[in-house]
Amino acid sequence: MAEPKTKYDRQLRIWGEQGQAALEKASICLLNCGPTGSETLKNLVLGGIGSITVVDGSKVEHGDLGNNFMVSESSLGQPKAKCVCAFLQELNDAVKAKFIEEHPVTLIETNPSFFSQFTLVVATQLVEDSMVKLDRICRDANVMLIFARSYGLTGFVRISVKEHAVIESKPDHFLDDLRLNNPWPELKKFTENVDLDTSDPVVHKHIPYILILVKTAEEWAKSHGGRLPSTREEKKEFKEVIKAKMVATDEDNFKEAIEASFKVFASQGISSDLKRILDDTCAEVDSGASDFWVMVAALKxxxxxxxxxxxxxxxxxxxxxxxxxxxVNLQKLYQAKAEADFLVVEQRVRNILKKIGRDPYSISKTVIKSFCKNARKLTVCRYKLIEEEFNSPVLPELQKYLTDEEYSVAVGFYILLRAVDRFSANYNTFPGQFDGGMDEDISRLKTTAVSLLSDLGCNGSTLTEDLINEMCRYGAAELHAVAAYIGGVASQEVIKLITRQFVPMSGTFIFNGIDHKSQLLSL
Amino acid sequence: MVESRISSSSRSRDLDKLLLRPGNLVGPTFEPGTQLRDDLQEYARILVVGAGGLGCELLKDLALSGFRNLEVIDMDRIEVSNLNRQFLFRLEDVGQPKAEVAAKRVMERVSGVNIVPHFCRIEEKELEFYSEFSIIVLGLDSVEARSYINAVACGFLEYDSNDEPVEETVKPMVDGGTEGFKGHARVILPGMTPCFECTIWLFPPQVKFPLCTLAETPRTAAHCIEYAHLIKWDEVHSGKSFDPDNPEHMQWVYLEAAKRAQLFGIPGVTYSLTQGVVKNIIPAIASTNAIISAACALETLKIASGCSKTLSNYLTYNGVEGLHTKVTEFVKDKDCLVCGPGIFIELETSVTLKMFIDQLEDHPKLLMSGASVRVGGKNLYMAAPPLLEEMTRSNLGLPLFELMDKSPTGVVHVTGTAGKGDKRQSCLRKLRVAFKAVGIADTDMAGGA
Known part of the structure; x- marks a missing residue:
């Protein structure tokens, strides 16, 4: 076996050893192993997911050879789950791969407790009725769930988890925490000892911008009744003040200070996003609270x-x-303050744990430290039960989508993806699944879509004929390229959920394979 | 079931729905039917450039999207660190050429598909090689390689007398790229939509640390590593060049960087970071490659068949914070040196090929040295390899006018090294040459028409 560190090097640089360890502990169940499901798992197996269980009751047919790379000519007539599982195992021998030859729908109906053994279930190509049932099962068993479906040139991905709290959300762009306009005593003192008017040009051009800005902000506040620049004019003037302190044109540190001066203008205190988390009722903790919320309570x-x-x-x-x-000294100063803050939070966490009757040391120092370091970036995602979305979507949103040109195709596909399931429940086939009767299918699908819209409270809303025709043209085809896209999206989301790093998608992702104007719908 | 053209027992069960049935949201050239499906199989030839994270996915996706004639070009061999995403490779393949193994694996699983591998640099291929493909799909991780292929594809483009691109000479490209949870896919129809060079600003140059920072005021672990790599190595190993693929070299740089970091009290130097900085490693995962490649393969199918609209023209995907996709319609730079009608050069009929090549070196828009020159399908002069240089050397003394069969105007392709300072790179440029005296008459006529 290859040295895993080398093999996984390119991903360890993204989610680190902790993220990797979480993946290696996870067990994933896949329902239906057409190309959408197979491709989802492929991406996870390559990355070293702990174990996979492939559930599919069908046998490999000729049609599967044209859209699924994990079956080949020699698989014809054999259980699809077995063939797909064998190929996936070939990709990574560190993964425990097994299969169950059974129709997912049967499992959902007859053996709901089956699902509780998994970390996460990836449910592909299910119709609405099964989705609703499985969702309830997974929610009750506290198992994470992702739905994925490819349908012609469209498809969707939808996460269903009661609550997903992220400490390491690792946003790309986030204002760094420098406290330039609110320096703590040690930073203030450090700044006082630095002479911006030094006569040594080499020293002058090597004063870090943090110190330039803290000093300039302090001076400004002194001469402006304790206030900092707030109007556009004042901000411009502030930059001029910095510029005036330059003694040579090649002083990069002062140029950086001017560019970073917006960090002085930023508001003090916590963001509204963080405030919402602190104000969440879950932050009033009792013995049943999760570690995350205990730490939030301490943070508050x-x-x-x-x-x-x-x-x-x-x-x-x-x-x-x-x-x-x-x-280096500045770096140490910031680290020391962070360490001091952490120690206070840690003590508060221990006290809270004691108060709610838990072992005060049941949350590790490392976790609390990471929590403190990421405190400004905490994220909590919650997902509705899919049944709730299906029966009573957020009406104003739905109406907005239906009238917004940017969303019209995506929301059209959303409605039609649901309409085809109603269609199939009525007629035992998807619209356009077989040749012949296309015109009849188109008019039936239209009627179904209109009645669905009316059930959702959007009376009078219609979809374009072109899109309805298009949906019938697709005839429930599972195209490989679309399946690979949808599977790719689903696997990215699985990784985010399992590593508890980065922020998973919210709402329902609708793929638009016509012009790639895909959308997330928050219903 | 009624008589059916789409047989549920056929391998193209799903694809047929898209290719055989009419629709309203399709491309202008779409002619659904079995003929279209057969033509895709028989006549469409797709080149995949790169057999790495994107290339492996692309080959699979294209093989399962109705194409049967694929070729792939890649100069790299398989490494262990590829295995977390390049799913066509196994541990026992390490050291083998990527293009060859990738082609073999896909052909093993998808019957009827033929994939020709090319284990070489993209610059080693003749221009004719690239001209024979219907569509070129790029799965690359370097700006330089994208630039090169882009110039090649744009080089085939011809303009008519109204400076409108001639449709038959448009060589479509589909380009993908990823980094971590982010990626892009784009469609380039040279002359019609912006080419890679029109929007080169989308790829900002890599940040380089000033040498004085490395030497005098290091602050971060990366500074210490680059000091060991760029300064200390040469000081100690006189003449021996640093090889990033040699683990002993890397270890030496790491230890030197660690020493320096300790000296200055700088935290964070690790072996992994050393590799990352020195080799400029871009993090890469299977899922993002899958998404971007799938988008590229789908666009390739749409361009080739017209079965749906095409992406217009740049898709970004970002899964870092939630999920964001965005389509941007970039506009062409009408003065683009690469996809525009070409750099115009006026010459005396007496100018020899040698004098012409020398002029390229001083031309402000070209600054090209060591140029090879081609006209039509003919090599007038090849700077390398030595054998071809010798064979074409005798042309240097002849007037270019005569070498171009005394045609008053013509398109000339030159390849060489261009650019300034350390940004020099090999490139291909298209020139529109007009000869004085003969050319003037031509211009007058155009003006009068």
Missing amino acids: EFIANEGGGEAPLEGSIPDMTSSTELY
């Missing part, structure tokens, strides 16, 4: 007390022009 106390309205300091600074000494 910290912000109200020691933090003085701020979250614990993140403790890292971006690279900037500086002498090595000043930079």
